[in-house]
Structures are given as C-alpha cells and as structure tokens.
Amino acid sequence: VIPGWFSEISPMWPGEAHSLKVEEILFQGKSDYQNVMVFQSSTYGKVLVLDGVIQLTERDECAYQEMITHLPLCSIPNPKKVLVIGGGDGGVLREVSRHSSVEKIDICEIDKMVVDVSKQYFPDIAVGFEDPRVTLNIGDGVAFLKAAPEGTYDAIIVDSSDPIGPAQELFEKPFFESVARALRPGGVVCTQAESIWLHMHIIEDIVANCRQVFKGSVNYAWTTVPTYPSGMIGFMLCSTEGPPVDFKHPVNPIDENESQQSARPLKFYNSEIHTAAFCLPSFAKRAIASK
Numbered sequence: 682v683i684p685g686w687f688s689e690i691s692p693m694w695p696g697e698a699h700s701l702k703v704e705e706i707l708f709q710g711k712s713d714y715q716n717v718m719v720f721q722s723s724t725y726g727k728v729l730v731l732d733g734v735i736q737l738t739e740r741d742e743c744a745y746q747e748m749i750t751h752l753p754l755c756s757i758p759n760p761k762k763v764l765v766i767g768g769g770d771g772g773v774l775r776e777v778s779r780h781s782s783v784e785k786i787d788i789c790e791i792d793k794m795v796v797d798v799s800k801q802y803f804p805d806i807a808v809g810f811e812d813p814r815v816t817l818n819i820g821d822g823v824a825f826l827k828a829a830p831e832g833t834y835d836a837i838i839v840d841s842s843d844p845i846g847p848a849q850e851l852f853e854k855p856f857f858e859s860v861a862r863a864l865r866p867g868g869v870v871c872t873q874a875e876s877i878w879l880h881m882h883i884i885e886d887i888v889a890n891c892r893q894v895f896k897g898s899v900n901y902a903w904t905t906v907p908t909y910p911s912g913m914i915g916f917m918l919c920s921t922e923g924p925p926v927d928f929k930h931p932v933n934p935i936d937e938n939e940s941q942q943s944a945r946p947l948k949f950y951n952s953e954i955h956t957a958a959f960c961l962p963s964f965a966k967r968a969i970a971s972k
C-alpha cells in the first residue's frame with residue numbers, strides 16, 4: 682500500500698490492484714450493508730468506493746452508465762416501463778431519462794447511504810433522481826423482483842456491484858428467473874457482467890444460466906472503463922420469448938438533437954459503439970459459444 686494512494690485490492694482480482702492518488706477523503710461511513718467512502722482523486726475527479734471497490738469516478742462514469750442503459754433501451758422500440766436494480770448513485774436513472782418514450786422508472790437499491798452520499802457529493806450523477814417518472818424503493822433487488830407483477834417491464838437494468846457482498850444473489854439463476862418473469866414478452870435485461878480478462882469463469886456461468894432462462898437471445902457486450910478492474914467491464918444482454926430482439930442493430934437510436942438539447946449531451950454512447958460492443962476477442966467468443 683502506497684501512502685496517499687488508494688489501491689483497489691480484492692480477492693476477485695488477486696495479484697493486481699489499480700491505484701489512484703488521493704487528494705482528500707471526503708466521506709467515510711459504514712451502512713448496514715457495506716463500507717462507503719468518497720475521495721477526491723487527483724486525475725479522475727471524485728470517486729465512490731463500496732467495501733474497497735470503485736463503483737464510479739466522475740471522469741469515466743459516462744462509459745459505464747451510458748452503455749449499461751442505452752444498449753438495452755436502444756435495442757427495443759418505445760420502452761415504457763423500466764426497472765433499475767442497484768444503481769443507487771442515480772447515473773443509470775439520468776441515462777434512462779433521456780428516453781422520451783419512458784413513462785415509469787422503478788429503482789430498487791439496497792443501501793440508502795449510497796443514495797444520500799451520491800446526492801451530497803455527486804449532484805451531476807444523482808440528478809437522475811429528480812425525474813418525476815422515478816420511484817425509489819430501498820430494499821433488496823432479489824426480494825423486489827420476486828414480488829414484482831408478471832410481464833410488467835419492457836427493460837430491466839441490473840447495475841449491481843460485484844458478486845462478493847450484498848450483490849451475490851444478483852448473479853444466480855433464481856434471480857434471472859424472476860427477471861424473466863417480470864419482463865413482458867420480448868422484453869430485455871442488461872446486467873453488469875464483469876471482465877473477460879479476470880472473470881471468464883463467472884461469465885461462463887452467467888451465460889449458461891441465461892441460455893436456460895431467456896428464450897429470446899443471449900449476448901455479451903463490453904466497454905472500456907479505465908478505473909474498473911482490468912480497464913473494462915461487460916454486460917449480459919438477454920431477451921425473453923416474444924418479438925425478437927437483435928441487440929447488435931439498435932432499432933431505437935437516441936436522436937442526436939434530443940440528446941444535444943438535454944442539459945448533458947451523451948459523452949460516450951453512439952450507434953456505432955453500440956454495434957461494436959458485441960465484437961469479442963477470440964478467446965472470449967470461444968468460451969461463450971461453448972456454453
């Protein structure tokens with residue numbers, strides 16, 4: 682450990698740890714679920730850390746939040762009802778808000794401290810909570826989905842932390858089954874699905890489970906996020922049985938003018954990067970195809 686630096690050390694990426702220089706620690710607290718920390722870094726703006734793991738930085742959050750949101754929402758026509766699991770910082774809500782077809786946005790975040798801390802330290806991200814279409818539920822996403830009425834949502838976005846800690850069940854088959862139940866026919870899910878450099882075994886398990894549960898299509902996409910372990914992160918994109926969804930060719934592109942007019946133009950996502958996100962290195966392509 683280097684004095685004055687934050688190093689992201691975890692058994693999920695043994696033998697390596699990305700480090701950021703700390704200017705000032707702004708918040709440190711312990712919720713019922715996890716340790717919560719915010720610090721000012723010297724090169725990535727403010728950083729939100731849960732149990733020692735970076736959740737977002739001001740500089741590169743756009744890559745993650747825009748991709749996890751627009752990959753599913755631009756793949757179906759006229760999304761109306763959207764559910765976000767996790768995502769207590771509000772960044773995914775901010776991105777869902779760009780879609781004018783959306784009428785209702787439910788969010789279920791387990792940890793109220795994440796929401797409060799984000800509103801205080803990350804106003805440009807927590808701005809997502811100000812959309813009147815948003816209903817915030819504080820609770821476990823697993824229980825929320827079990828209780829959700831059948832066939833309700835056009836899209837479900839699972840913006841969850843890593844599978845060590847409160848998010849563990851969000852990577853398991855029973856959870857995917859309740860996701861499929863809560864989606865309408867031809868509805869879509871996008872879940873945080875880790876790194877092909879570090880977690881190919883986890884990804885293979887997720888793919889195997891999703892192929893059993895989601896009778897539409899099952900795909901893996903990825904994006905670069907410099908402050909996530911190995912500098913990238915992936916997403917599982919699946920659809921339920923019903924009107925077919927071709928994730929690789931967005932049918933609902935975000936209108937350039939619409940997004941330029943909003944207070945904060947898109948920084949990362951566009952239709953070309955959407956299609957490119959599904960191209961995989963050969964080793965990952967092989968491992969996923971074998972499942």
Ligand code: AAT
Nearest residue numbers: 767768769790791792795821822841842847848
């Ligand atoms: N958008 C920032 C990125 C995140 S946030 C993940 C959120 O999921 C956290 O706020 C956490 O409190 C919440 N969460 C964890 N478990 C549950 C659960 N069971 N139900 C509801 N919400 C939950 C993801 C960062 C990825 C990091 C990659 N290394």
